[in-house]
Amino acid sequence: xxxxxxxxxxxxxxxxxxxxxxxxxEGILGKPFNQVQPGLRARGWPSVIQxxxxxxxxxxxxxxxxxLVMLVDADDTEPHGSHHERPGYFxxxxxxxxxRAVFRRATRHxxxxxxRERMLRAVGLAVPSAEAWYLCGNDDTVGEAAWVEGRVxxxxxxxxxxxxxxxxxxxxxxxxxxxxxxxxxxxxxxRDPRRLEHDFPGFAALATDxxxxxxxxxxxxxxxxAA
Amino acid sequence: xxxxxxxxxxxxLRSARIELAPFNLVIGPNGxxxxxxxxxxxxxxxxxxxxxxxxxxxxxxxAAQIAFRFNPPxxxxxxxxxxxDEESCDLLQLTPLAASGELIDWAVLRxxxxxxxxxxxxxxxxxxxxxxxxxxxxxxDGSNLTACLAGLREISPDAYAGLCAELLQLFxxxxxxxxxxxxxxxxxxxxxxxAPVMVPADEVSQGTLYVMAxxxxxxxxxxxxxxxxxxxxxGIHPRLLRGVRDVLYRLTHPADYGHTRSPVQVIATTHSPQxxxxxxxxxxxxxxxxxxxxxxxFARLSDRTDLTELLAEGGxxxxxxxxxxxxxxxxxx
Numbered sequence: 001x002x003x004x005x006x007x008x009x010x011x012x013x014x015x016x017x018x019x020x021x022x023x024x025x026e027g028i029l030g031k032p033f034n035q036v037q038p039g040l041r042a043r044g045w046p047s048v049i050q051x052x053x054x055x056x057x058x059x060x061x062x063x064x065x066x067x068l069v070m071l072v073d074a075d076d077t078e079p080h081g082s083h084h085e086r087p088g089y090f091x092x093x094x095x096x097x098x099x100r101a102v103f104r105r106a107t108r109h110x111x112x113x114x115x116r117e118r119m120l121r122a123v124g125l126a127v128p129s130a131e132a133w134y135l136c137g138n139d140d141t142v143g144e145a146a147w148v149e150g151r152v153x154x155x156x157x158x159x160x161x162x163x164x165x166x167x168x169x170x171x172x173x174x175x176x177x178x179x180x181x182x183x184x185x186x187x188x189x190x191r192d193p194r195r196l197e198h199d200f201p202g203f204a205a206l207a208t209d210x211x212x213x214x215x216x217x218x219x220x221x222x223x224x225x226a227a
Numbered sequence: 228x229x230x231x232x233x234x235x236x237x238x239x240l241r242s243a244r245i246e247l248a249p250f251n252l253v254i255g256p257n258g259x260x261x262x263x264x265x266x267x268x269x270x271x272x273x274x275x276x277x278x279x280x281x282x283x284x285x286x287x288x289x290a291a292q293i294a295f296r297f298n299p300p301x302x303x304x305x306x307x308x309x310x311x312d313e314e315s316c317d318l319l320q321l322t323p324l325a326a327s328g329e330l331i332d333w334a335v336l337r338x339x340x341x342x343x344x345x346x347x348x349x350x351x352x353x354x355x356x357x358x359x360x361x362x363x364x365x366x367x368d369g370s371n372l373t374a375c376l377a378g379l380r381e382i383s384p385d386a387y388a389g390l391c392a393e394l395l396q397l398f399x400x401x402x403x404x405x406x407x408x409x410x411x412x413x414x415x416x417x418x419x420x421x422a423p424v425m426v427p428a429d430e431v432s433q434g435t436l437y438v439m440a441x442x443x444x445x446x447x448x449x450x451x452x453x454x455x456x457x458x459x460x461x462g463i464h465p466r467l468l469r470g471v472r473d474v475l476y477r478l479t480h481p482a483d484y485g486h487t488r489s490p491v492q493v494i495a496t497t498h499s500p501q502x503x504x505x506x507x508x509x510x511x512x513x514x515x516x517x518x519x520x521x522x523x524x525f526a527r528l529s530d531r532t533d534l535t536e537l538l539a540e541g542g543x544x545x546x547x548x549x550x551x552x553x554x555x556x557x558x559x560x
Contacts, residue, residue, distance in 0.1 A: 015469075041466065043504055044543045076539050161508050170483035171508070174473035176396075177484075 006033040006213070009065045011040045011055060013048065013072060016178040017130050020186035021071045024203075025122075027190025028210045036065040048072055049098060053106035060110050060119055067120035067213065070099055071206070073129040075160070079144055080125045080202050096125040096205060120213055124206030131163035133203060134185035136196045139166060143199040228339065228452055228492040229268070230296045237291040237310070238263045239518065245525035248512050249479040251494045252459075253525075254503060254548060255516025256557040260523035261496040264516075265345050265455040267293045268494065270308055272343040272453075274319035279333070291316065296324070301336040343453035346440070350462070353436045354428035356412040365447075369440040373413040373428075376443060377406050383448050390446040397470045398435055401426070415439075434462035438471065445474045453492045454478065460499035468502045500545025507544050510534055515548075515555040528553065 008025065012018040018041070026032055040055060042048040048070070059065045074080075078093040091097045103121045110118060126133050127144045135142040141157060150156040161171045168181045189196045197204040229247050234240035240260045253261045270293070291310035296302065304323050310316035321333055345367055352370035361371060363378040380387040391404050403418035405425065417426045417435075428436070444450055456475075460468060477484045478491040497503070506513055506528075513528035528534065537547055547553050 043465075043501065043545075044507070046541050046543055046546060076535065164508070170480065172476040172480055172483060174476065174484065175469055 005031070007036045007064055007066045008033045009036045009040055009055075009059050009063070009068045010038075011042060011048065011052075011068060011070045013042055013044055014178075015041070015175065016182045017071050017126075019179050020130060020134070020182040021069060021124070023183060023186035023190050024124075024193070024206075025069055025210060027186075027193060028207045029213075036063045045072055045075065045095060049095075049102060052099065052102050056103055056106040056119065057110070060107060061113055064114045064116075065119055066116065067122060068103070069122045069124075069206075069210075070103075071124045071126065071130065072096075072099065073160075074125050074127040074202065076128065079127045079148055080205055082201060085205070094125070096123050096202060099123045120209075122206055122209030122213075125202030127200065127202050129160045129163060130182065131160070131167045133189070133196060133200060134167045134182055135163065136185075136199050137188065138185075142166075144201055145199070228298060228490075230298045230302065232264065232267055233294040234260075234263075234267070235292040235294075236289060237267065237293055239521055239523035240264075240525075241522045243524045245514055246527065247492065247494070249490055249492055250475060250509075250512045251492075251514050252503070252506060252512055253494065253496045253514040253516055254498070255523075255555040256518055258523070259516035259518040259555070260525065261516050262457065263523075264514075264525070265457065265494060265496070267295075267308070268343055268453060268455060269345050270316050271295055271306065271319075272340050274308060274317070275337045275340045277319065279319060279321055297336060301332050303332060306333075339452040342451040343455070344451040345455035345457070346444075347457040348437045348440050348461075350433040350436045353440065354414075354431070356409075356414040359408065359411055359413055365440060365443055369436070372436070372440050372443060373406060373415045375447075376404070376415065376439075377408075377413050379443065379446065380406065383446075386446045386448055390442045393446075393474070394439060394442055397438060397467060404439075432462065434464065434467070437462055438467070438474075441471060441474050445477050448488070450478060450488070450491050452489070453494070456493065456495040459495040459497045460502045465499070465501040468499065469505060472502070472505050500543070500549050503545040503548055504543045507538065510544075513544075515553060517554045518558065526554065 006029065010018050010021050012021055022035065037059065042051050056068060059068055072095050074095055077095055078091055080094050080096040083089065084091050084094055084097055090101060100123055107118050127147050132142050146157045164173060165171045168177050173181065193207060197207055231244060231246045233244040235242060238260065239258060240263055243260065245264070253264060255261055293308040293316070295306045304321045307320045307322065308316045309318040347368065349368040352368040353372050355370065357371050357374045359374065359377065361374055363375055365372060365375050379390065394404055395401055400420055401417045402420040405416040405418055407414045407416050415428045417431055419426055444454060459471065463471060475493050475495065479493050481488050481490055503513065511527060511529035515526045515528055517524050517526065531553065537552065538544065542550070548555060
């Protein structure tokens with residue numbers, strides 16, 4: 001990207017996720033970025049997957065965004081395992097795999113625009129919700145491995161509501177409480193994301209996507225493999 | 228506060244019962260009993276002003292009856308309203324539920340019930356200038372909102388400052404809330420951000436005015452014990468509904484937000500799938516009103532045992548409701 005700041009659009013399920021995502025992305029990239037089209041939002045998972053093609057098209061033609069960064073909650077769906085990263089692999093119940101596939105289909109045939117052939121993308125999957133990320137490092141009982149084990153045994157180690165209560169001190173955080181709690185945790189992880197990457201493969205996938213941009217700028221053909 | 232309400236022959240609620248939570252969002256088609264639930268609460272409040280009837284026998288089994296039970300410490304008795312017809316409910320009786328049932332609790336409970344309020348806000352009423360002084364209690368249509376805000380500013384400057392801060396956070400296009408006094412009346416203005424412009428009340432959007440009224444309730448140091456809100460989402464942009472929910476949660480769960488006052492019970496109605504989406508993690512707070520022919524019933528969304536599986540299949544809570552699979556939709560449309 002010729003040394004200039006990246007122009008990124010962020011898409012999450014809430015204002016809270018978006019605030020934390022911006023901090024995490026900057027931490028992983030190691031430098032500030034310019035946010036394109038602030039305030040992109042989807043109403044929960046079904047809305048994200050439905051609206052993504054339109055958002056990708058809009059960003060491609062109407063903005064100069066270099067990339068779209070997405071964060072969704074896994075809820076009770078399949079976490080993104082390392083085997084999902086194998087070339088050609090697609091897990092139909094993994095939201096990260098689904099988002100990558102939808103983005104690929106939506107942008108595959110778009111013509112050159114704004115000096116870039118296509119936008120890059122990065123996707124994070126919070127298992128089961130972003131609050132688990134915020135607890136990582138402070139609560140050893142929380143992690144994707146514990147969640148996956150709970151799925152196998154049929155005994156979830158915690159619920160989304162419990163995670164909220166642990167992060168915010170209430171199951172019903174107001175927006176200010178939620179943004180404050182999420183950004184505080186995101187800043188902690190941004191300083192040193194290793195634990196979050198280790199305990200949450202859904203975050204590691206996001207970090208890997210982001211770091212790959214340094215090696216595969218959008219203007220080259222090799223970027224296709226990241227898209 | 229109110230733990231449950233059981234209806235018999237009351238309007239469309241021929242035989243219906245609902246357990247109430249601290250916060251209750253009631254969804255359902257028109258004519259499914261949402262407003263009747265609120266009316267029942269208001270009738271209880273009205274009759275609570277009067278002496279308890281000691282006339283026990285009600286011989287007309289077709290008479291409408293509404294039976295209320297309450298949460299501890301007022302769970303020792305049931306309060307029953309009996310109606311002569313669908314419109315005239317003028318008999319209130321208390322029945323002990325257990326040997327330990329202490330009717331003397333009624334005096335304490337009654338004091339709280341008398342504060343119950345219902346709101347169907349009207350922007351045209353809100354924008355009219357109001358006389359200074361008068362009641363500090365927000366009128367059911369919000370018509371004295373400006374006077375309430377002025378009163379709050381006078382008796383609790385901190386609460387007023389908190390209200391203004393929250394208002395400007397929700398509507399960052401404004402820089403200040405101004406209560407304008409002129410010859411014995413108050414009117415409100417909003418100062419535009421970034422430009423020295425005063426926006427008079429009649430140019431402020433309906434949704435902004437309604438949110439101001441909700442904030443006035445939420446920042447009241449002594450709010451009503453029960454607040455009923457009809458058409459909660461009316462005029463409010465979907466993205467602001469999270470803020471509206473936050474305001475109401477502060478009323479119903481004050482300890483979670485560092486407040487020491489008593490919780491307020493909220494019963495709100497909506498037709499907004501977007502508002503419903505915000506309660507995915509709290510299905511126990513959703514009441515689905517349903518209508519079959521002329522008879523209406525209530526059910527808790529949390530009683531739906533397959534809800535988790537349905538949500539896992541895709542669709543937001545609002546989508547599921549709109550589809551009809553949760554009930555609470557008009558028949559044959």
